[in-house]
Amino acid sequence: MTPPKELSSKEQLLSLVEANPFIGQQELADQLGLSRSAVAGHLGQLTREGRILGRAYVLPQRQPIVCIGGTNLDRKLRAVGPLRMGSSNPAQQHESAGGVARNIAENLARLGLPVHLLTAVGRDAAGQTLLTQLQGLGVDCAGCLQAADAATGSYTAVLDPDGELVLALAHMELTDRLDPAFLRQTAPQRAPARWLVADLNLPRETLDELRAEARLRDQRLLLVAVSEPKMARLGTDLRGVELLVLNRGELQALSGQVLPDDAALRAAWRSLHDAGLQRLVMSDGAAGLRFSEGDDLVLLPPPRLNPASIREVTGAGDALTAGIAAALHRDPDDLRGACALGLQLAALTLQSDATVSEALSPALLV
Structure with missing residues (x-):
């Protein structure tokens, strides 16, 4: 041998x-x-040789937040009357940029933070437009995969007249190309990051490698759920995950059981903590969110909104995650304050027709 x-x-x-x-x-x-x-x-x-891009002397406050995951075109169809299944329904249409990682990156950029997005789009008009829009907001897109043989992903949401989600259809196969080989190619882009925010559109092998990388480096990994079916991509070893953000349904899918009360939620959190997860945030609809504090999940109610001001829900969860990441970038120990900022950003998004509210600005971080 x-x-x-x-x-x-x-x-x-x-x-x-x-x-x-x-x-x-x-x-x-x-x-x-x-x-x-x-x-x-x-x-x-x-x-x-292009194998390193120079020294990484970056001032701590300018260390970028690196977002990795899905980018797509959002199409939202809002019914103008009661929905009738199996029949044609009159609707209003709104089209905008979308994708969990992309949305979080745009939220962070509008807050004035340094952000780098690693994602996959097609080499088509939609993909080029999506990247150009982000670059115009100051998002660094160097290293993004641009596929010549596949179309940019899409997400189509059907909303009821009140703006609540009834059904969504996601075409996100391109994100499967963000594999461990892609991680190796983009190591220079991720290296300076203080926080890495990854969505669960990523393949399981990629998530495994990100967790292993986070354990080896002084880097904080925030994972954000995207749907109940994709919770299986997370695996059972959560060492290396600083924070997981999800909703109640996704937590139930991850734990494999219904979580009807506070005792069940606490038991689920303790099980995840035993598996290596450091902190947890669970959004809980109109009740607000719950964040981990010791063995407990503490309830934090949302800001009060006039129901008439709510446009629709798409993007609110991504704004919540972006607010949490932005605050933790500044103070990694204050999860309560981070959740409060996340709820504030989510409330602004609920009052916007856009997936990312244009009302976001650096003033929100003061």
């Missing part, structure tokens, strides 16, 4: 830089047993 080939000094150096993009040349030299000039030579060669 041929013995395994030892890594060259340059490859060993690259591994150290991938694990810690802020590492200094002298520290590299000490760990590799090389001179500092030799380290500088290897770094220069790796930069010329």
Whole structure:
């Protein structure tokens, strides 16, 4: 049997830089047993080869939040009268950009935060428009996958006259291409991040690798659920997950049981914590949300809204997650305050026809 080939000094150096993009040349030299000039030579060669993009000296407040997951075109059809199944129903149509990771990235950008999106779109008019819109808001889209052989994903929501979701159809196969190979290609884009926000549209193998990566690096991983069927992608080992955001139905799907009362919810949270999850936020409809505090799930009610001001619900959950991520980016220990900001952003989105409210601004973070 041929013995395994030892890594060259340059490859060993690259591994150290991938694990810690802020590492200094002298520290590299000490760990590799090389001179500092030799380290500088290897770094220069790796930069010329395009395998590293330069030093990652980023001020803490400017470390980006990296969002990875789905981007698609949202089509919302709102019935103008009572819905009749099996029949044609008059409706109003609204079309906008969508996708959980994309929506969260736009919310964060409108709040004035540095954000980088890693997603997959088709090399079609819809895909190019979606990326151009984000770049215009200041979202860094370098590293996004643009497929020439597939159409950009779509999400079609059927709403009742009050704006409540009746049925949604998602065409999101492109997101399956955000696989571990894609993660390896985009390692330089993720390396500077303080927080990584990933949605469960991602393949299970990708989520497994993100959790393993988070355990090895000083990086916080926030996972956000997208639907009950896709909870199976999460797996059972939750070590490396700093925060999971979901709703009651998704928590029931994850736990495999109905959760009718507070005692059942607490038991489900303790089970997830035992599996390695650090913190949990569960949105609970009109009741607000529950966030983990010790062994308990604390209820936080939403802001009061005039029912007549509510337009529809699409995007409110993504705004909630974005608000939580934005606040934790500033103060990672204040989950209660983060949830309060998330509820505020969700309330603004409920009062907008758009998936992401244009009322968002950096002033909300003051």
